Amino acid sequence: MDKYKILFVCLGNICRSPAAQAVMERIVAERGISDKVEVDSAGISGYHRGDLPDKRMRVHAARRGLQLTHLSRPVSHSDFERFDLIIGMDDANVDDLCDMAFSLEEEAKVVQISRFFRNYKGQDCIPDPYYGGSEGFENVLDLLDDACGTIADLIQSGELYDLGK
Structure with a gap:
């Protein structure tokens, strides 16, 4: 497979x-x-193309043993062909991604990350921490731990294969 x-x-x-x-x-x-x-x-915008992640996010991630070395890149149409699931962090990201899709099949691959929250069901997105303080970056990492854990569970159970395919 x-x-x-x-x-x-x-x-x-x-x-x-x-x-x-x-x-x-x-x-x-x-x-x-x-x-x-x-x-x-990837990002909706190509403004930061080739840049490392924000230093504050790298610092907070490093405290949790994560090294962020990815270089920023914008979403491209080939991503809709290559990926099975495209996860937006908020509704604006999802709307932009759906606008980029060339077909209903491609649009069906797009989901909002809040769909995978288990412990933060009242949260409707992962808010952008860029203009905030330290607590925003920690909140992002907490929400991501929750959502990514759920995604891994769904992969292991085989349920995630029904999404985006």
């Missing part, structure tokens, strides 16, 4: 989505399913 390919997307690909990529990669490695899952991240 081919790897299940997941793309995390936020606005600039410098805070939330590279953190999501790192959290997901850590979880699949810990569970021994790295051979079944491929993870990447």
